[in-house]
Amino acid sequence: MGYDELMPVSRLGVDGLGGLGATVVDALDTAMIMGLDDVVSEASSWIESHLLDRIRQKGQVNLFETTIRVLGGLLSAYHLSGGDQGMTLAQKGPKPTIYLDIAKNLADRLLSAFTSSPTTIPFSDVVLRDSSAHSAPDGLSSTSEVSTLQLEFNYLSAISGDPKYSTEGMKVLAHLKTLPKTEGLVPIYISPHSGEFSGENIRLGSRGDSYYEYLIKVWLQLRDTQDGNFTYLHDMYEEAMRGVKHMLVQKSTPSELVFVGELPVGPKGYLSPKMDHLVCFLPGTLALGATKGLTKEKAMKDNLLTFEDLDNLKLAEDLTKTCFEMYSVTSTGLAPEIAYFHTKDYFESGLDGGNKSSEYVNDIIIKHADRHNLLRPETVESLFVLYRITQDPKYREWGWQIFESFEKYTKVESGGYSSLDDVTTVPPPKRDKMETFFLGETLKYLYLLFGDSSVMPLDKFVFNTEAHPLPIKSP
Ligand code: DMJ
Numbered sequence: 001m002g003y004d005e006l007m008p009v010s011r012l013g014v015d016g017l018g019g020l021g022a023t024v025v026d027a028l029d030t031a032m033i034m035g036l037d038d039v040v041s042e043a044s045s046w047i048e049s050h051l052l053d054r055i056r057q058k059g060q061v062n063l064f065e066t067t068i069r070v071l072g073g074l075l076s077a078y079h080l081s082g083g084d085q086g087m088t089l090a091q092k093g094p095k096p097t098i099y100l101d102i103a104k105n106l107a108d109r110l111l112s113a114f115t116s117s118p119t120t121i122p123f124s125d126v127v128l129r130d131s132s133a134h135s136a137p138d139g140l141s142s143t144s145e146v147s148t149l150q151l152e153f154n155y156l157s158a159i160s161g162d163p164k165y166s167t168e169g170m171k172v173l174a175h176l177k178t179l180p181k182t183e184g185l186v187p188i189y190i191s192p193h194s195g196e197f198s199g200e201n202i203r204l205g206s207r208g209d210s211y212y213e214y215l216i217k218v219w220l221q222l223r224d225t226q227d228g229n230f231t232y233l234h235d236m237y238e239e240a241m242r243g244v245k246h247m248l249v250q251k252s253t254p255s256e257l258v259f260v261g262e263l264p265v266g267p268k269g270y271l272s273p274k275m276d277h278l279v280c281f282l283p284g285t286l287a288l289g290a291t292k293g294l295t296k297e298k299a300m301k302d303n304l305l306t307f308e309d310l311d312n313l314k315l316a317e318d319l320t321k322t323c324f325e326m327y328s329v330t331s332t333g334l335a336p337e338i339a340y341f342h343t344k345d346y347f348e349s350g351l352d353g354g355n356k357s358s359e360y361v362n363d364i365i366i367k368h369a370d371r372h373n374l375l376r377p378e379t380v381e382s383l384f385v386l387y388r389i390t391q392d393p394k395y396r397e398w399g400w401q402i403f404e405s406f407e408k409y410t411k412v413e414s415g416g417y418s419s420l421d422d423v424t425t426v427p428p429p430k431r432d433k434m435e436t437f438f439l440g441e442t443l444k445y446l447y448l449l450f451g452d453s454s455v456m457p458l459d460k461f462v463f464n465t466e467a468h469p470l471p472i473k474s475p
Contacts, residue, residue: 001046008416009432017069017436018061018128020054021046026069026440029076029468032089033455034447044077044093047102055106058128063113064145066126069436071110071152072468074103075159079471084159086471100159107156107165114168119195120175121146122168140189140198142207146172148465150218155470170228173218176211177232183243184236185263186211202263204244205276205338210465212240213281216289217462221472237289241312244282247271249315252341252363257325258318259341270345276338280323280378281465284385286316293458296390313389320386323379324398325360329353330423333405335379338370354424371422375410375434377441377467384449388458399449406442441467 003013004022013023024043031039079086083096106128113122113133123133124141135141153169176186179197188207189198204212219233248260250273260279261271290309291299299305305313326335331354340348342363351365380399387395409428410417417438419431444467448456461469 001042002050005436006416006434007432008412008414008418008434009430011414014433017065019058020061020066020070021051022065022069022436023434023439025051025073025077026436026466028073029080030439030444030447032077032080033444035089037092041092044081047074047077048094048098051102052105055102055109055128060125060127062145063110063122063124063126063133064142064148066106067110067149067152068464068466068468069440071103071106071156072464072466072470073440074099074106075152075155075470076464076468078103078159079469084471103156104160104162107153111164111168114171117192119192120171121190121192121195122149122172123192135192139191139193141192143186143188143190143197144207144210146190146192147176148210148214150214151221151462151464151470154218154221158473173215173233177236181239181243182263183247184239184241185243185247186240200264202248203276203279204248204260204282205262205274205278209276209278209281212237212244213285213465215240216285217464220288220292221462221470225473238308241286241289242308245311245315250341250343252360253343255360255363257322257341257360257363258315259322259339260319268345270343273341273343273346274338275322275326275341277323277326277335277376278378280319280326280335280382282382283316283319283323284378284382286312286319287382287385287389288458290316291389293389293460295388316382316386317390320379320382320395323382324402325358326364327379327402327405329355329358329360329364330366331355331426332373332409332420332423332428333401334373334409334420334423334428335376336366336370336423337372337374337376338367340365340367352424354426366424371424372431373410373420373423373428375406375417375419375438375442377437377445380442380445380449381463381467384445385458387449388453396449399446403446437466 002021004015004017028043078096078099080089081096082088109128109131112131113126116133124136126133150169153165157163157166185202187197187199188201215233215237222230250261259275290313326339352361353366383395383399416434419433421429456469463469
């Protein structure tokens with residue numbers, strides 16, 4: 001209790017995120033949603049007794065990771081425990097204002113990343129105990145990191161009545177709007193010193209992913225508020241999705257799985273056919289952007305879907321299948337961290353996932369260095385969103401298969417679940433690490449996938465990138 005990440009095999013813990021007890025904070029709202037009163041009671045009493053001291057005393061933390069996991073977790077706990085006349089899912093635990101007070105104290109320190117920077121682009125790292133901030137050693141911030149703070153900062157401003165959090169966060173998005181892009185797509189690095197993008201690498205995987213996710217989610221969060229016009233976010237999102245379809249979407253051979261490659265085009269003249277598991281957030285985001293959280297049936301009935309929305313929904317369904325097949329194609333039924341795809345231009349033999357009965361065993365390549373599984377959530381997140389929106393039971397069936405593989409190969413009998421070193425080997429060697437997002441995201445999305453659709457409806461809640469639901473406030 002109180003470590004950032006847990007080591008379930010050795011039954012120890014490790015502070016890989018700066019020492020704010022990230023697992024217990026990230027997991028709290030999952031326990032609330034599941035109605036696990038005893039867990040909520042134990043977790044919330046740790047937070048009430050220890051978290052503020054940790055925030056006052058700890059050193060360097062990453063602005064983005066701390067915002068999405070710790071601040072996001074506190075904000076959801078605030079709402080779910082009845083704050084802001086929110087839901088009262090937690091019968092046990094402290095008053096909601098405790099979560100709000102801790103969230104404000106933390107966010108006040110995180111704000112130094114914005115205020116110390118010479119531009120509107122925040123530094124990547126904050127030293128909590130003295131509220132100072134600095135850039136990473138290479139002087140750069142990740143594009144996804146600077147653009148994945150706004151849901152949390154906006155909600156904190158709304159519930160605290162202090163606009164400063166939202167103001168700083170939204171300045172970043174307003175600035176990003178002015179920068180040159182490639183068909184709406186952006187490089188994965190940005191300089192807080194110049195305010196300009198850096199390098200040529202464009203991808204929807206690591207360091208790029210949630211830039212695209214927050215464009216549409218922040219728009220959904222703010223579109224009905226009266227202060228400000230946020231249509232530019234929707235425009236940026238739509239342009240980017242057109243860019244994805246035009247520049248990055250490819251089909252594998254021989255069985256035509258749709259995947260999202262990476263730029264730049266290599267020396268041989270073709271796109272890199274590499275897809276991080278992280279990209280599997282995209283189908284959920286595309287489906288959400290298309291129907292705005294309504295079911296497809298309702299959105300169609302009310303004539304709300306444009307041709308582009310339907311096209312995005314189709315891409316969402318195709319990509320969800322690919323993400324599921326990245327699991328199905330391995331011997332363990334669990335996806336690797338990164339997959340490559342055979343295409344008309346790219347071939348590498350002898351690197352399949354090991355499940356010879358998969359129809360796609362010849363389409364997907366898994367390189368030795370990419371065979372690990374960190375219990376990541378993106379595919380089950382998209383299965384949850386696609387199920388809610390299309391109501392197609394196949395998404396539950398796929399989710400159940402993935403859940404059974406997690407149970408079979410990652411569960412540690414004495415408690416916890418472990419990351420794996422190699423998903424193509426049975427039994428897969430365990431890594432002895434449970435990332436915080438397994439409890440914060442993976443299990444929450446699986447639980448919601450099999451639950452009633454009236455719980456956390458997608459037109460009333462927006463999930464931050466770490467699966468913490470925040471209510472969309474009415475005007
Ligand atoms: C999580 O911390 C978030 O989902 C983030 O957006 C991406 N990486 C991890 C999960 O894979």
